[in-house]
Amino acid sequence: MIDQMESAAKGSDFDLYFGPAHSGSGNFGVKLKINGEQVVSAVSDPGYLHRGFEKLMEYRVPIQNAVISDRLCVLEALNWNLLHAEAVDELMGIDIPERAKYIRVIVAELSRIQSHIIWFGVLSIGIGFDTGFKLAFGYRDYILDLFEMITGGRVYPTGYICPGGVRRDLPDGAEEKILQVLDKIEEMIDLEELENPVFKARLKGLAVLTLYDAIRLGATGPVIRASGMKTDVRKDEPYEVYDRFDFEIPVRYEGDAYARFLIGVEEMKQSIKIIKQALRDLPDGPVIDKKLKKPRPKGKIPKGEVYVRNEVSRGEGAFYMISDGSGMPYRCKIRGPSFLHMIPVLESLLKGVQIADVPAVYWSLNICPADLDR
Amino acid sequence: MASKEEVFLEKVSSKFEVEGKIQRERRIWLSTDKVNLIPLCTWLKGEGFIHLSALSVTDWLEEGKYEVTYHLWSYEDRILVTVKTKIDRENPVIDSVVSLWDANAQAHEREMHELFGIKFEGNPNLTPLFLENWEGPPPFRKDFNWREYVKEKYYHKDDDTERVYYD
Structure with a gap:
C-alpha cells in the first residue's frame, strides 16, 4: 500500500477500482488506470445486476411481465411499466381508453420528476455536497407518497400500468394532492437553483461531450440534449397523448456536466407543466379496456413484432417484442439508455479527468445500472 | 401525396434487393440477405440514419436461423427503420457494423456475442460483459x-x- 502511494506520488501508473462496492457507484464498477491524480483510461465493468429479464419474459405472460418490467430500473419503475404495456397494447391492437392515457402520462411524468430528483441527489453526493442529497430525498418522498396512494406501492407499482390501461382509477382527492405535491417540488427546484454556486464550481467545463461524440457513442435523452441536439421521443414520435400538451425541450450547447445538470432541472419544470395540463384536461370514463378488465393469464397475443420507443427519464428506452401467437412473447429485447451511457460514453468521458471528479462525471450522466444489465 | 415512409421505401427498393413493409407511421421493416447488409447499412447511414437505437438477435430454433436486427433512427426524417437479416444458426458469423456506428455498435455487438454466441467479424473487443466465469x-x-x-x-x-x- 505504502509502496503504491509512493509510486503514485511520483506520478507512475496504478489501478483503481471505482465500485461495485463504492457507496457512490451503485452496482457497477469502473476499472480506472491512474497516473498521479489523473485518469488515463477507464473500462466499465457491468454485470452485477444482470438478471436476464429478456429471457425471463419469454417464459411469462404479460400480466407477470408487467411486474418484471418494474424492476428494469428501480428509480423510474413506472416509465418502464408504461413501455412494456405499450408494446403489448400495440401487439394486441388495443386502443386504450382516453382517461387511462391521461393517467399514464400523469404517473409517468411524476416518475420522471422523482427520478430527476434522485439524479440531483446523487450528483450532489458525487461532488461532496451532502445537503443536496438530503434535500432531494426528502422532497422525493412526497412523490412516493403519491405513488403509494395511486398504485399501492411506493417504489415498485407492481404493474400498475398494465396492458389495456391502468389497473385502477385515481382515488378520490388525488388531483388536489398531486397539485399540492407539485407546489412542493417547485419549492425544491427554487432551492436547487439557489445552491448553484457549488455546482458551478465543480461541474463547469467538466467532461465535455461534443455533439459529434454524443451521436457516435449513441447518447440519448438529457445527455445528448446537453450537447446541443434537440430531440425528445415525446416530441419526435408522440406516444399516449403527449402531442396535446404544450411543453418545451430544453437544449444546451456546452456539453459539460453543468449543462447536463441544468437540463435535468429544466426538465422537471417541463414535467410539472405537463402534469398540470393533463390534470386540467383529464376526461371521465373507464380506465381499462373492456376485454382486459379481468386479467386472463392464458390470453393469446396475436402474431407479430413491434418496436416501441419512449422517453424514459434517462434517455431513449425501447422494447422490441416478438410474439409467435402464444400467450408469451417469443423474444423481448429491451433497450436501456444507460447501456450506452455507461459503457462507451462513460469510458470516453472519464479519460483525462482527476480522481476527485470521477463520481461527478459518473453521476452527471444520470445513469442506472439496472437498465444496463437488465 | 405519398407519405415519407412510402417515398423512403420506394427509394430503398430501387437500390437494393430488400423486402420492405410499412407497419405504421414511422415504422419500416426491411429484410435483406446477409451479403447486402453492409452496403445497405452504409447507404442508410448516409441517408441520415445516424442513431443505432438497438441491435438485437432472435433465435428461430425450428428454422435453424439467427435473425440479426438493426433498429436505426433518423433524427431528420423521424423514421425508425429495422433491418433484418438471417444467418445460419450452426455457424453464426456476420460482418460487424462497427465501422458505421462506432462504439455504439461495438457495445451492442459485444452483448449479443455473449448472449447468443454470434461472431461479429471486425469487432475489436468481444469480451463478456455480464457473466463472470460462464x-x-x-x-x-x-x-x-x-x-x-x-x-x-x-x-x-x-x-x-x-x-x-x-x-
Whole structure:
C-alpha cells in the first residue's frame, strides 16, 4: 500500500477500482488506470445486476411481465411499466381508453420528476455536497407518497400500468394532492437553483461531450440534449397523448456536466407543466379496456413484432417484442439508455479527468445500472 | 401525396434487393440477405440514419436461423427503420457494423456475442460483459434450458435441503 502511494506520488501508473462496492457507484464498477491524480483510461465493468429479464419474459405472460418490467430500473419503475404495456397494447391492437392515457402520462411524468430528483441527489453526493442529497430525498418522498396512494406501492407499482390501461382509477382527492405535491417540488427546484454556486464550481467545463461524440457513442435523452441536439421521443414520435400538451425541450450547447445538470432541472419544470395540463384536461370514463378488465393469464397475443420507443427519464428506452401467437412473447429485447451511457460514453468521458471528479462525471450522466444489465 | 415512409421505401427498393413493409407511421421493416447488409447499412447511414437505437438477435430454433436486427433512427426524417437479416444458426458469423456506428455498435455487438454466441467479424473487443466465469452455452439461445442448468450446476440431490428441487 505504502509502496503504491509512493509510486503514485511520483506520478507512475496504478489501478483503481471505482465500485461495485463504492457507496457512490451503485452496482457497477469502473476499472480506472491512474497516473498521479489523473485518469488515463477507464473500462466499465457491468454485470452485477444482470438478471436476464429478456429471457425471463419469454417464459411469462404479460400480466407477470408487467411486474418484471418494474424492476428494469428501480428509480423510474413506472416509465418502464408504461413501455412494456405499450408494446403489448400495440401487439394486441388495443386502443386504450382516453382517461387511462391521461393517467399514464400523469404517473409517468411524476416518475420522471422523482427520478430527476434522485439524479440531483446523487450528483450532489458525487461532488461532496451532502445537503443536496438530503434535500432531494426528502422532497422525493412526497412523490412516493403519491405513488403509494395511486398504485399501492411506493417504489415498485407492481404493474400498475398494465396492458389495456391502468389497473385502477385515481382515488378520490388525488388531483388536489398531486397539485399540492407539485407546489412542493417547485419549492425544491427554487432551492436547487439557489445552491448553484457549488455546482458551478465543480461541474463547469467538466467532461465535455461534443455533439459529434454524443451521436457516435449513441447518447440519448438529457445527455445528448446537453450537447446541443434537440430531440425528445415525446416530441419526435408522440406516444399516449403527449402531442396535446404544450411543453418545451430544453437544449444546451456546452456539453459539460453543468449543462447536463441544468437540463435535468429544466426538465422537471417541463414535467410539472405537463402534469398540470393533463390534470386540467383529464376526461371521465373507464380506465381499462373492456376485454382486459379481468386479467386472463392464458390470453393469446396475436402474431407479430413491434418496436416501441419512449422517453424514459434517462434517455431513449425501447422494447422490441416478438410474439409467435402464444400467450408469451417469443423474444423481448429491451433497450436501456444507460447501456450506452455507461459503457462507451462513460469510458470516453472519464479519460483525462482527476480522481476527485470521477463520481461527478459518473453521476452527471444520470445513469442506472439496472437498465444496463437488465 | 405519398407519405415519407412510402417515398423512403420506394427509394430503398430501387437500390437494393430488400423486402420492405410499412407497419405504421414511422415504422419500416426491411429484410435483406446477409451479403447486402453492409452496403445497405452504409447507404442508410448516409441517408441520415445516424442513431443505432438497438441491435438485437432472435433465435428461430425450428428454422435453424439467427435473425440479426438493426433498429436505426433518423433524427431528420423521424423514421425508425429495422433491418433484418438471417444467418445460419450452426455457424453464426456476420460482418460487424462497427465501422458505421462506432462504439455504439461495438457495445451492442459485444452483448449479443455473449448472449447468443454470434461472431461479429471486425469487432475489436468481444469480451463478456455480464457473466463472470460462464462455462455453459450462450444463455439466450432457445435450446438452453436454464432451469435444468441451474439444477445440475447449483443444487445437489444428496443434500437434504435441496432434494425438493428434484421431486
